[in-house]
Every structure is written in C-alpha cells, then in structure tokens.
Amino acid sequence: MVTDKPDNFDDEVSPIAFYLDRGLGVPTYLQLVHQVDYALRLGFLRAGDQLPRIKDVTRSLAVNPDTVMKAYRELELRGIAAGRPGVGTFITQAPAVVGLKQMAALQKKLTTWLAEAAEAGVDELGMKALFTAALRDFSGGGAASRLPGRAEARREGGAA
Amino acid sequence: MTARAIKAINVPRMARVTWYKHRASVFGIPSMFLLAAALLVIDSLLQRHWISSHHFTYCLAYGDNSTSSRCLTQDAPYQLGVFAEFVNYWRTEGTVVAVFLLAAGAGLFAGVPWVAREFDGGGFRFTWTQSVSPRRWLLGTFGLLTLLAATTAAICGVAAHWWFQVAQFRLDGGTTPWGWESFEMTPLSMVSWTLLAMALALLLGVTIRRVLPAMITFAVIFGGCLVLAQTWLSTLLFSVGDIPLRVNYVNPEYPSGSYVAQTWFARPGGPKLNPMTVYAQLPNVPQPQQVRWLTQHYLTEWIAYQPHSHLVWLAFARNGILVALTALAVLVSVWWLRKHPAE
Amino acid sequence: MNVIETDGLGKRYRQTWALRDCRLTVPAGHVAALVGHNGAGKTTLLRILAGVVTPTAGTATVLGFTPGSQQARDAVSAIDQTVPLYRHLRVRDQLAAARELNDQWDTDLAIQRLSSLNLMTSGKVGKLSGGQQAQLALTLALARRPRLLLLDEPLASLDPLARQEVLGWLMTCVAEDGLSVVFSSHVIAELERVATYLVVLSQGRVQVAATIDSLLDSHLALTGPAADAGQLAGQVPVITAQRTGRQAQVLARTDTAPPGWAARPVTMEELVLGYLREPAARVLPRLEAAR
Numbered sequence: 001m002v003t004d005k006p007d008n009f010d011d012e013v014s015p016i017a018f019y020l021d022r023g024l025g026v027p028t029y030l031q032l033v034h035q036v037d038y039a040l041r042l043g044f045l046r047a048g049d050q051l052p053r054i055k056d057v058t059r060s061l062a063v064n065p066d067t068v069m070k071a072y073r074e075l076e077l078r079g080i081a082a083g084r085p086g087v088g089t090f091i092t093q094a095p096a097v098v099g100l101k102q103m104a105a106l107q108k109k110l111t112t113w114l115a116e117a118a119e120a121g122v123d124e125l126g127m128k129a130l131f132t133a134a135l136r137d138f139s140g141g142g143a144a145s146r147l148p149g150r151a152e153a154r155r156e157g158g159a160a
Numbered sequence: 161m162t163a164r165a166i167k168a169i170n171v172p173r174m175a176r177v178t179w180y181k182h183r184a185s186v187f188g189i190p191s192m193f194l195l196a197a198a199l200l201v202i203d204s205l206l207q208r209h210w211i212s213s214h215h216f217t218y219c220l221a222y223g224d225n226s227t228s229s230r231c232l233t234q235d236a237p238y239q240l241g242v243f244a245e246f247v248n249y250w251r252t253e254g255t256v257v258a259v260f261l262l263a264a265g266a267g268l269f270a271g272v273p274w275v276a277r278e279f280d281g282g283g284f285r286f287t288w289t290q291s292v293s294p295r296r297w298l299l300g301t302f303g304l305l306t307l308l309a310a311t312t313a314a315i316c317g318v319a320a321h322w323w324f325q326v327a328q329f330r331l332d333g334g335t336t337p338w339g340w341e342s343f344e345m346t347p348l349s350m351v352s353w354t355l356l357a358m359a360l361a362l363l364l365g366v367t368i369r370r371v372l373p374a375m376i377t378f379a380v381i382f383g384g385c386l387v388l389a390q391t392w393l394s395t396l397l398f399s400v401g402d403i404p405l406r407v408n409y410v411n412p413e414y415p416s417g418s419y420v421a422q423t424w425f426a427r428p429g430g431p432k433l434n435p436m437t438v439y440a441q442l443p444n445v446p447q448p449q450q451v452r453w454l455t456q457h458y459l460t461e462w463i464a465y466q467p468h469s470h471l472v473w474l475a476f477a478r479n480g481i482l483v484a485l486t487a488l489a490v491l492v493s494v495w496w497l498r499k500h501p502a503e
Numbered sequence: 504m505n506v507i508e509t510d511g512l513g514k515r516y517r518q519t520w521a522l523r524d525c526r527l528t529v530p531a532g533h534v535a536a537l538v539g540h541n542g543a544g545k546t547t548l549l550r551i552l553a554g555v556v557t558p559t560a561g562t563a564t565v566l567g568f569t570p571g572s573q574q575a576r577d578a579v580s581a582i583d584q585t586v587p588l589y590r591h592l593r594v595r596d597q598l599a600a601a602r603e604l605n606d607q608w609d610t611d612l613a614i615q616r617l618s619s620l621n622l623m624t625s626g627k628v629g630k631l632s633g634g635q636q637a638q639l640a641l642t643l644a645l646a647r648r649p650r651l652l653l654l655d656e657p658l659a660s661l662d663p664l665a666r667q668e669v670l671g672w673l674m675t676c677v678a679e680d681g682l683s684v685v686f687s688s689h690v691i692a693e694l695e696r697v698a699t700y701l702v703v704l705s706q707g708r709v710q711v712a713a714t715i716d717s718l719l720d721s722h723l724a725l726t727g728p729a730a731d732a733g734q735l736a737g738q739v740p741v742i743t744a745q746r747t748g749r750q751a752q753v754l755a756r757t758d759t760a761p762p763g764w765a766a767r768p769v770t771m772e773e774l775v776l777g778y779l780r781e782p783a784a785r786v787l788p789r790l791e792a793a794r
Contacts, residue, residue: 062670065678173603180596286587290604
C-alpha cells in the first residue's frame with residue numbers, strides 16, 4: 001500500500017526525504033551525503049531544490065542535528081549545496097554526470113576484467129576485495145590524506 | 161513568621177499542591193477532629209438532657225472538698241442512687257483518653273507517613289528536581305496541613321471542653337480542675353498537642369526517612385511525651401509559685417478549687433521533714449490525740465497549695481512549653497534538611 | 504561553557520564506592536551518552552548531578568551551579584531511573600501539581616504533547632503503562648524549559664515506535680532550543696546517531712570522556728597477522744586485541760595504520776564494546792579551558 005509520508009510537520013519543503021540504514025556501519029552523516037548524491041544522479045534532485053530542513057530530519061530520523069549539519073557542510077565542501085541563512089540548504093549544481101555512452105563503455109571494460117578474474121579462479125568476494133584495495137590505492141588511500149574528498153574515500157574503503 | 165517569609169513560600173501555589181497531592185490527609189485530619197467534636201456535642205446534649213429531666217442540675221457543682229459532685233456528698237439516698245447511675249467512670253475516662261489521643265493519631269497516621277513516604281517512596285526524586293526548594297515545599301504544604309489540623313483541633317477542643325463541664329462529674333462523682341482530664345480537654349491543650357505531634361512527625365520523617373521505623377519512633381517518643389506531661393511535668397510545674405500554709409486542723413483554710421502541691425512537717429526554725437517519716441512515728445490513736453502528739457513534739461504540718469486563680473497561668477505555661485518544643489522541632493527539621501538534603 | 508564539571512567526585516555507600524575520583528567536563532550543546540556496566544555508577548552520577556544524592560568526596564557543578572541549588576533546579580530537569588511521579592494522582596492533577604511547583608512552565612507544550620500521545624488526563628498516573636509514565640515524565644521535564652536534561656534509562660520501557668518518536672522529539676528540542684542532554688543508555692546502536700559526546704564509566708571511574716567525532720577520528724580497527732599482535736602493543740596504544748587462528752582484530756587508538764596492518768574506521772559499537780571489555784584503557788580529556 002502506498003502512503004504519503006505523514007504530514008505531522010509543516011509542509012515538506014524538499015522533494016526528497018532521508019532514511020537511515022543502521023546496520024551499514026557507515027557513519028550517519030555520510031549516509032545522508034550519499035543519499036543526496038544518489039538522488040542527484042537519478043534526477044530526484046535538481047539544482048535549486050531545497051534539502052530537507054534540519055529540524056525535520058532530526059524529528060523524523062531521531063538524529064542529532066549536528067550530524068545533519070555535518071552532512072550539509074560536507075555537501076557544501078564538495079560544492080554541491082549551499083546554505084542560505086534563515087532559509088535552508090539548497091542544491092547549487094548537479095555533479096558532472098558522466099555521459100551515458102561513456103558509462104556503457106566503462107561497464108563493458110569492467111565486465112571483461114571480471115571475466116578474467118573469474119577465469120583465474122577468483123570468486124565474487126575476492127573480486128570485491130581486489131576492487132576495494134585498488135580503489136583505496138587510487139584515491140591516495142591511507143590516513144595521510146586529509147582532503148575532504150579523499151578522507152571520505154578512506155572511510156568508504158572500509159564500508160565495502 | 162514574617163510576611164516576606166510567608167510570601168516566599170507562595171502559599172496559594174503550595175495550597176494547591178497540597179490539595180492535589182494530599183487530599184486524603186486534607187480530608188482525613190479535619191474530618192477526624194470535626195467528627196469527634198460532633199460526637200462530643202451530641203453526647204453532651206444527651207447528658208445535659210438527662211441531668212435536667214432528673215432535676216439534677218444542682219449536682220453540677222463541686223461538693224465540700226472540691227473533688228466530688230455536691231450530690232455525692234449529700235445524704236439523700238434516693239438522689240444518690242439515681243445520680244450514681246449517671247456516674248460511669250470508664251465511659252468518660254475512655255472518651256477523654258480517645259480525644260486526648262486524637263492529636264497522636266493525626267501525627268502518627270497522617271503526619272509521619274506524609275513526610276517519610278516522600279523519601280521512602282522515592283517521590284522526593286521528583287519533588288526535589290522541581291523549582292520549589294525542599295524547605296519551601298515542606299513548610300508550605302506540611303505547614304498548611306498542620307494549620308488545618310490545629311484549627312480543627314481547636315474546634316474539637318472547644319467541644320471537648322463544653323462536654324467535659326458535665327461529663328467530669330461522671331468521673332467518680334467529679335474531678336478536681338487540676339486533674340489531667342480537666343487540663344487536656346481544652347482548646348489550648350488540644351491545639352498544642354496537635355502542633356507538637358505534627359512537628360515531631362516532621363522531624364522524624366526528615367531524619368529517619370523510612371515510614372515504618374519513623375512511625376514506631378513517633379509512637380514511642382510522643383507516647384512518652386504524653387505520659388511525662390501528666391506525671392513529671394505536672395508535678396514540676398504545679399510546684400512553681402505555690403503558696404505555703406500552715407495547716408489548721410480546726411479550720412482547714414485553703415480555698416476550694418486549690419491544688420495541694422506539697423505537704424511536709426517542720427519544727428520551728430527547722431528543715432522540712434518528709435511526711436512519711438512523721439506518719440510512721442505517729443501513734444495509732446484518734447485524730448485529736450494525734451494533733452496533741454504533734455504539738456508536744458513541736459511539729460507543725462504545712463502544705464503548699466496552688467490557688468484556683470493560678471490554674472489558667474499554669475495551663476498557658478504548660479501548653480507554652482509544648483509550643484516551644486514544636487518550634488524547636490521545626491527548626492531542627494529545617495536545619496537537618498539543609499544539612500542533609502538528599503541521600 | 505561546560506554543562507557538567509566534576510572534580511574528584513566520589514560517592515560511598517557503606518563500604519563500597521559507587522563513584523570514585525570522577526573528573527568530567529561536558530561542554531554545552533552536546534548530547535552526551537553515559538555508558539557502562541550495570542553498577543558502574545551511572546545512576547549515582549546522574550543522581551548527584553540532579554541534586555538528589557550528596558557526594559561523599561569531590562565537587563560537581565551543572566551549568567556552573569551546585570546541584571540541588573535553586574538555580575540548578577530551575578535550569579536542569581532530571582528523570583530518575585524509577586520514573587518518579589505522584590502515582591496516586593490523576594494525570595491532570597499531576598500536571599497541575601508540576602505546574603505549581605515550577606516557576607517556568609510551558610502549559611501549551613505539556614497539553615499539546617499529552618494530547619498527541621492520547622494520554623487521558625482523567626486516568627490515574629499509577630494505572631498508566633511503564634512507557635506512558637515515561638512519556639508523561641518526559642513531558643513534565645521538558646515543559647519546564649530546562650537548559651540541561653538528565654535522563655537515566657528513561658526510554659527502556661518504550662516500544663520501538665515510541666522510542667523513535669521520543670528521540671525525534673528530543674533531537675528537535677536540541678536543535679531548536681539548544682537543549683543539552685545527558686542520558687544513560689544500553690542501546691549502543693543509537694549512540695552514533697543521537698549522541699555527540701561519550702562518557703564510559705567503569706567500576707565507578709571515568710574510563711572514556713570525549714566527543715564522538717574525536718573518538719571516531721582517533722581510532723582504527725586493524726586487521727593483521729596474529730603473530731604480530733603482541734608487538735603491536737609497543738607501537739600503538741591497543742585497546743583490545745582478539746586473536747582467531749592466524750588473524751588478529753585489534754582496536755587501536757591511532758590514526759595511522761602501522762605497516763603490515765589493514766585499517767578501517769571503527770564503528771561506535773565496536774569502540775564502546777572495546778572499551779567496556781578493557782576497563783584499564785582510558786580516553787580522558789586533556790586539561791583544557793572550557794571553550
């Protein structure tokens with residue numbers, strides 16, 4: 001049964017709503033950041049849309065407001081969102097989306113690599129481990145890097 | 161208490177809290193006193209009706225030696241017999257004791273649990289975390305309760321005093337106005353004992369903080385006070401300001417309604433002699449010869465008595481002592497609470 | 504400013520010390536979680552801060568005031584483990600009594616909250632379920648508009664939906680009114696989401712007292728060969744180490760993975776459980792001036 005999210009609060013200002021996956025082991029604020037990113041890529045969010053108000057998120061998810069602020073700050077650092085004092089946080093620009101054709105070509109290359117790995121006797125988990133290690137190394141991995149984007153990659157490397 | 165101190169307690173708000181929280185005590189204590197008062201009034205009306213319908217009104221006066229009804233000292237057998245029906249010692253004494261213990265009941269069953277349960281039951285963990293201070297809350301709510309108790313105790317005292325005017329003649333024909341029953345069946349006494357009971361309940365509740373031990377301690381201490389007041393304190397108090405008088409065997413002079421505080425024998429210029437030792441030496445002969453024996457031995461019997469006019473002052477003094485103890489108990493409670501506010 | 508400051512705080516009951524030599528500074532604006540074994544001293548600490556228990560040794564201040572003083576009682580709301588209420592009263596009388604006992608009272612908040620919870624005002628407090636009593640107590644505590652809220656396992660009796668809703672409401676109060684909260688909890692899964700400061704008590708002493716951000720930044724979960732586990736202790740501060748066969752899992756207080764060890768960020772759950780298992784390990788704040 002499809003229900004609209006109960007309108008306990010004042011009118012929902014944002015096209016999206018957050019959810020939390022507690023078992024994931026990923027810090028809460030990162031989950032929110034990813035959900036915004038995902039929504040942008042899928043077109044649920046466009047430039048100029050308002051992100052859910054902090055007080056609405058804290059109420060519905062029972063999350064500390066600091067966490068939401070941290071997520072929004074991370075988005076600001078990535079240049080995706082910007083806060084307008086007294087109004088809210090808004091999407092400034094959608095991330096550069098890689099073209100569909102390019103995406104298809106990349107996926108084809110990946111499939112070839114997967115086939116090679118399978119032939120070498122690597123199972124699914126092994127493939128995941130290989131990919132994670134390579135990704136970590138590529139992002140400059142380890143704790144030495146302190147740049148936001150890289151710091152996130154370090155954390156993400158552990159989540160897989 | 162100063163007006164500012166009362167304002168600091170914020171009486172209207174504390175009154176409302178008392179009403180919300182302690183409706184049982186707010187109803188129970190006054191009901192107890194008022195019910196007792198009503199019963200006493202009804203009983204007295206019945207007694208007075210009996211007395212007047214049997215034309216015994218003249219019996220309601222003290223006889224010769226001021227300890228018994230005039231009727232019982234007279235010689236008419238029929239009147240004596242009928243009036244003797246009216247005399248019923250245990251019923252009156254029992255009623256006096258019951259009324260006397262009302263104050264103890266208020267303190268024991270309403271006062272002590274009121275305070276002790278706040279600690280024992282953990283309620284203080286709510287009350288002590290509100291804006292009102294423990295001291296203000298205790299004095300404001302328990303104080304109001306005490307005021308209510310004292311007021312209704314005074315009403316009960318008035319009823320008891322009125323009742324005792326007639327009922328006292330049921331105590332073996334009468335009783336001296338200096339007897340403990342006369343003393344206690346007054347509004348002043350009842351209010352003083354009620355105040356002391358509530359103050360002691362406050363003190364024990366604040367120090368002991370457990371309902372049952374506090375109730376037991378209260379029963380012991382307050383019971384002790386009740387008994388001590390009738391024995392030790394009375395004896396002590398009634399010898400204050402007593403008037404010495406040499407006994408005249410022909411014409412005993414001390415006025416009626418007096419209380420004999422002491423008796424002793426003395427030789428001219430000599431010390432007081434214990435009457436018991438003198439009685440032991442007295443020959444077993446009729447009284448006139450005994451008197452002659454005493455004169456021969458230069459012994460004069462003395463008494464020290466309290467005239468009736470002193471009674472009201474001594475009553476004030478005795479009850480004043482109770483009120484002073486009340487104030488002391490309250491001060492100690494407040495001080496103790498400040499020193500040990502919590503566990 | 505600090506909402507809570509304790510120095511050498513101790514409480515002895517007969518022969519045992521429930522709390523010993525506690526030093527804590529919790530800054531304002533935090534939601535602090537108090538974690539520890541049963542009997543570690545959480546309830547005692549919260550009761551001292553609420554002003555219903557007097558310490559045997561040391562000092563404590565809440566919002567700069569002595570616990571139990573008039574200013575402290577005005578600004579701090581506390582709900583004890585036993586959820587103290589006047590159980591023989593009707594809900595509306597309990598509400599009225601609470602209103603009379605407090606100088607600052609938000610009637611609208613109280614009434615609104617109670618009606619949204621469908622709590623009948625004519626019912627007796629004692630007849631309410633444990634969860635409803637907890638809800639009532641929370642309503643009363645927050646209607647006083649405190650600056651600091653002390654909660655001792657208050658949500659234990661709530662069903663999952665109610666718990667979610669109450670936490671959401673509390674978080675809104677934190678967001679909108681700047682409320683600071685100190686609550687004791689056994690539900691570690693919530694901590695990362697709800698709390699920003701962590702205090703771990705162990706056998707009456709403070710084992711961990713730090714912001715959750717700093718804790719997560721300063722610890723790593725290391726995986727490596729079991730043979731090297733012993734040496735590791737000399738290289739980095741190790742909290743717990745578990746050896747299984749050839750592999751060892753280590754919780755270490757470091758932000759760099761030592762060579763030969765794979766590192767990943769710890770979760771709050773791992774961190775708290777690690778410290779609970781290892782009572783000797785400590786993370787204590789340096790002596791800094793309050794910000």
